[in-house]
Amino acid sequence: MASVVLSEAEKLYIVHGVQEDLRVDGRGCEDYRCAEVETDVVSNTSGSARVKLGHTDILVGIKAEMGTPKLEKPDEGYLEFFVDCSANATPEFEGRGGEELGTELASTLYRVFSSENSVDLKSLCINPREHCWVLYVDVLLLECGGNLLDAISIAVKAALFNTRIPKVRVLEDEEGSKEIELSDDPYDCIRLNVDDVPCIVTLSKIGYRHVVDATLQEEACSLASLLISVTSKGALTSMKKVGRGSLDPESIFEMMETGKRVGKSLHIALQKILDEEESLGTSRQKVGFLG
Amino acid sequence: MAAISMRLPVARKAVGLSTPRGGEKHLVAPGDTITTDTGYMRGHGTYVEEEKLIASVAGAVERVNKLVCVRALKTRYNGEVGDIVVGRITEVQQKRWKVETNSRLDSVLLLSSMNLPGGELRRRSAEDELAMRDYLQEGDLISAEVQSVFSDGAVSLHTRSLKYGKLGQGVLVQVSPSLVKRQKTHFHDLPCGASVILGNNGFIWIYPTPEQKDEEAGGFTTNLEPVPLSDREVISRLRNCIVALVTQQLMLFDTSILYCYEASLPHQIKDILKPEVMEEIVLETRQRLLDLEG
Numbered sequence: 001m002a003s004v005v006l007s008e009a010e011k012l013y014i015v016h017g018v019q020e021d022l023r024v025d026g027r028g029c030e031d032y033r034c035a036e037v038e039t040d041v042v043s044n045t046s047g048s049a050r051v052k053l054g055h056t057d058i059l060v061g062i063k064a065e066m067g068t069p070k071l072e073k074p075d076e077g078y079l080e081f082f083v084d085c086s087a088n089a090t091p092e093f094e095g096r097g098g099e100e101l102g103t104e105l106a107s108t109l110y111r112v113f114s115s116e117n118s119v120d121l122k123s124l125c126i127n128p129r130e131h132c133w134v135l136y137v138d139v140l141l142l143e144c145g146g147n148l149l150d151a152i153s154i155a156v157k158a159a160l161f162n163t164r165i166p167k168v169r170v171l172e173d174e175e176g177s178k179e180i181e182l183s184d185d186p187y188d189c190i191r192l193n194v195d196d197v198p199c200i201v202t203l204s205k206i207g208y209r210h211v212v213d214a215t216l217q218e219e220a221c222s223l224a225s226l227l228i229s230v231t232s233k234g235a236l237t238s239m240k241k242v243g244r245g246s247l248d249p250e251s252i253f254e255m256m257e258t259g260k261r262v263g264k265s266l267h268i269a270l271q272k273i274l275d276e277e278e279s280l281g282t283s284r285q286k287v288g289f290l291g
Numbered sequence: 292m293a294a295i296s297m298r299l300p301v302a303r304k305a306v307g308l309s310t311p312r313g314g315e316k317h318l319v320a321p322g323d324t325i326t327t328d329t330g331y332m333r334g335h336g337t338y339v340e341e342e343k344l345i346a347s348v349a350g351a352v353e354r355v356n357k358l359v360c361v362r363a364l365k366t367r368y369n370g371e372v373g374d375i376v377v378g379r380i381t382e383v384q385q386k387r388w389k390v391e392t393n394s395r396l397d398s399v400l401l402l403s404s405m406n407l408p409g410g411e412l413r414r415r416s417a418e419d420e421l422a423m424r425d426y427l428q429e430g431d432l433i434s435a436e437v438q439s440v441f442s443d444g445a446v447s448l449h450t451r452s453l454k455y456g457k458l459g460q461g462v463l464v465q466v467s468p469s470l471v472k473r474q475k476t477h478f479h480d481l482p483c484g485a486s487v488i489l490g491n492n493g494f495i496w497i498y499p500t501p502e503q504k505d506e507e508a509g510g511f512t513t514n515l516e517p518v519p520l521s522d523r524e525v526i527s528r529l530r531n532c533i534v535a536l537v538t539q540q541l542m543l544f545d546t547s548i549l550y551c552y553e554a555s556l557p558h559q560i561k562d563i564l565k566p567e568v569m570e571e572i573v574l575e576t577r578q579r580l581l582d583l584e585g
Contacts, residue, residue: 006430007379008430009458009459009515022523025527026560027561028294031561032295034296034566035295035298036297037299052300265295266293269295277299287301
């Protein structure tokens, strides 16, 4: 993970600040930085989204392709995640430097989305045992400013909301061989239901309290973090502890409660912005990368 | 109660050109022709192609008699003798420390250019060399002055005055070096209750004003007591104001920071970083600065 070096006095200042619920940029322990979300930024994908959370910049593109269902789940489609840490973010990611972080983030995403109800995979099935939609979710890290997983999960949810999968019809001839016909109308597509897609909330333990949405400096002061994924209804779908330090069970409970509360507000705010963007329709001015 | 604000991105508006005095500046982008007159000598940031003088960086053209050069707006710090810098120790070597100052090469702080505790003046011995790590470790922040510049552009620092030395508790903000205005003094004790060091290299250090002034500030014993909440609020607000000024490309000096602080008082500290509040505050600051001059 990209990290900054801090002096002992700076770390002490940050830790004492968190104790008093006043972080370096004036936020409280449960406040997020101002986020900017935009969908449909990449034209040759089925769905895409870009999220800027402070100095963290994430771009997610989703491509829907036809494939064969997995053997153990013949009537469902599936998602494949790939995280690319680009050298734009920090020089450490040059060449193969970002591979380790990328595989770690991708495996966390697989885990978060492994629960049964997060995405309706049955709607991705075309022909049981033969054809299904595979959603390739590609995440690109453009800038690392702390709290990568939260921003990635917000971007993935926004991109899934934006994904448009073309409608297909299965035609059967006399001999029994099946043909797949794509509809001619480019606007005739199915949308995914993202109500149960979880968002990740990272809670970093600093001193005796925990903070949400840590910056790079705050991450350097925290020895242990708890990653929880929360759905919009407040249900926890997965939990992971990262970091060298230890967490005692009481603080884990407290962090879980904070995470659920913050997660619900995060979903409400995100859904509101996605609906707002949707309602602007074609009159929306796309900002993209040159804005 | 968690506060989460999400918004749709808005295209950036061009910041209006405000030239208070001094007239027009000739701004160029890479590839722009500066002049087709062949009588000029080319300086930094320019090159000659097909008898035309073309800029290679984005910045303002400076002309001294026959020498034409382009001073880039976004660049690494180029050291000049006498500048105050704030730097972070990256390495501890045999008789010197390597300091990161946002320049092309790491700056150097020689053991002989460093104040010993107690302010004693004596020849540095082998014990001093072995005890270097007790004075400054990797990650520590220091304030220093540029003593000289090597031929390859690396900067040599010294802390031979009691006002320089290791920095204690506070907040560091990193900005572009071209936004820090050159002034007589870069150490300011702001009336709002905090002190600030405006390093020429773009590192701005905000810290609580120490109570006793006669205590050697260049000492190595850092005050590790918790900073009171009122001071913390002032420091956080100053930090957000500086970030706002930098986003709107305003020069940083004590008056601009102070006016921005006063303009931000009606807002909550964490709201200062919202784009619309930032614009409003900086507009008010710009207005007050123009009134001050004209």
